[in-house]
Amino acid sequence: AQSVTQPDARVTVSEGASLQLRCKYSYSGTPYLFWYVQYPRQGLQLLLKYYSGDPVVQGVNGFEAEFSKSNSSFHLRKASVHWSDSAVYFCVLSAGNSAGNKLTFGIGTRVLVRP
């Protein structure tokens, strides 16, 4: 079985401050990990993904995430947030990269950036 835990339901930060969103996963094999963002009244947009290699992956809009096998984590970071980063962020796990692999979503973390 696979699972994803996002322990923070809501995070509020001031514009210009740094942001870290936590994600822990449970999976016995090699995970494929993603961070998606959902802006108000929209679908999902991919921020970044990790398959293998360098544990720090760069994404769009200044986001990066760090994979840790020992901690079973894939935390998302941004050095300086903008008000437009207010959204819900989902950590997602896939057991593989082939057609038959389903995705397991975390509960999501709602980020509010104060001006």
Place this chain on the structure above:
Amino acid sequence: GALVYQYPRRTICKSGTSMRMECQAVGFQATSVAWYRQSPQKTFELIALSTVNSAIKYEQNFTQEKFPISHPNLSFSSMTVLNAYLEDRGLYLCGAREDTGQLYFGEGSKLTVL
């Protein structure tokens, strides 16, 4: 570029009626299509996964009788919510994966049930 279009974006239906939604892969051929539902204040749940040359696999709590899916070719999938009730409301998301493993999501079809 590769995109996934979902139609309609929003639907309001009366309780007990049905609603059909479509998912079109553009710019690539989808080796699998997955349908998810995001109920209010919840995360995305997998409804079913449809893979080329395999039967459609439904997750626990979702059935073909309630959510029939058609996946006639590598670019198109449709799903119907039959006999919709309040608990069926939410955002229905289509995710299509191409043979490289790259995954694309549509914008979603939002269902409101009155």
